[in-house]
Amino acid sequence: METCQTKTYQIDDLQVIPEKQGADHYVKISYPFRYGRFSEIKSGNYTFQFNLNGEIKSIQGRGIGWLDAAEWLKRTAGNDWVYFAAGGYTGAFDFTGEYYVPCLPYDSNGIFGHNRFDSPEVTGAFELWDNLRLRLNDLETSRLPAAVADFVQRVVDMDDEALDLRAQMLHDIIGGPVSVLPPDTRHVEYDVIPLNIADGCLYNCGFCRVKSGHGFKLRKKGDINQQLHDLRDLYNKDLSNYHSLFLGQHDALFAGADLIEFAAIQAFEVLEFDRSFMKAPKLFLFGSVDALLRAEDTLFARINALPFESFINIGLESADPETLKQIEKPLSRDKILQAFNKMMDVNRRFPKVEVTANFLYGADLPDTHLPSILELTRNSLPHFHSKGAIYLSPLENIGPIPEVKTRFFDLKSLCRLPVFFYLIQRL
Ligand code: SF4
Incomplete structure (x- = not known):
């Protein structure tokens, strides 16, 4: 079940991992866990993960500027962002059968958590994501290893549009x-x-x-x-x-x-x-x-x-x-x-x-x-x-x-x- 990663590349302050593996079974667990194969970029206190097409998949912060190290944002195939909330209330598992409650930007599971999408922390995380995309866009990739250059290009191609x-x-x-x-x-x-x-x-x-x-x-x-x-x-x-x-x-x-x-x-x-x-x-x-x-x-x-x-x-x-x-x-x-x-x-x-x-x-x-x-x-x-x-x-x-x-x-x-x-x- 351990997350297994291949090689990490350092590009200035960015840590880039073009291939990483999470668990191959879904489990009910009380701390953040990743599934499947994905790519990852760490920038400061934030980790950005991408699916194999280069589409942003999750954003997770830790420390100053983030709400809770056990919580993260996940993007769905329908292009909705979901905030996976863990803390702030007790008994999530009793209520839902899961340790995390997915909170959506539309009216949905308001009983269990606050709408985090208006919080400065979530707004800030999206701003950091925008900045990271701009940096990747400007990155000179010709001298980078092929695996990194390909991955960066996939992410750049998957813009908002x-x-x-x-x-x-x-x-x-x-x-x-x-x-x-x-x-x-x-x-x-x-x-x-x-x-x-x-x-x-x-x-x-x-x-x-x-x-x-x-x-x-x-x-x-x-x-x-x-x-x-x-x-x-x-x-x-x-x-x-x-x-x-x-x-x-x-x-x-x-x-x-x-x-x-x-x-x-x-x-x-x-x-x-x-x-x-x-x-x-x-x-x-x-x-x-x-x-x-x-x-x-x-x-x-x-x-x-x-x-x-x-x-x-x-x-x-x-x-x-x-x-x-x-x-x-x-x-x-x-x-x-x-x-x-x-x-x-x-x-x-x-x-x-x-x-x-x-x-x-x-x-x-x-x-x-x-x-x-x-x-x-x-x-x-x-x-x-x-x-x-x-x-x-x-x-x-x-x-x-x-x-x-x-x-x-x-x-x-x-x-x-x-x-x-x-x-x-x-x-
Ligand atoms: S609850 Fe009734 S109206 Fe709604 S999808 Fe089911 S059968 Fe259709």
């Missing part, structure tokens, strides 16, 4: 931005390649802020193949740092066994996951209650046989009829109960498949909502199960934070399944 363009290309390939990733993608630090096998969803629920507003529609196999080949070209050299796939959009489970299996196997081959530096590939998808209920054993057997560990996240939202009515989710309590029981059954019988569930959390929901979650996750289970995480998905108004924490821990201590808050992240 190129990074914007690449994010736009990603969205164009799959047919739009990923408005939300499944909560389970936290297991791979949200490092997934998105592939859309269907668009829209079945219910178009009133409360939902991420819906496309369109009905459910399958993609054709030719379209899926085209996306994969374009994605392979786009990720290019950095493809070897990926081994996990998100099958979108909001209800890939409803696409059925044939299309899921086709897309997963094609992706494994075209995106060369078997040759990835990262080990233990993972597959993530969302599913609706109806998709779960209509799925036969053969579907789960086929997913279980894929060369992935798979996570299927189902939006149950509530088992309380009054809440379902209020949030305008067109499902009955009976269907929610059936879906929950099926989730537990699949989790028992298919070792490489984990079905997880989302329930809403909000201050304006009826008093009968949280007890309805407990009825399923405590009263219907004779003992604790480690498989089948329950995610609480925060609505806009969650109420006072101290109250949220108390209610969360009350629920968590009573539930017989792991319970976490859903950390919303787009791509």
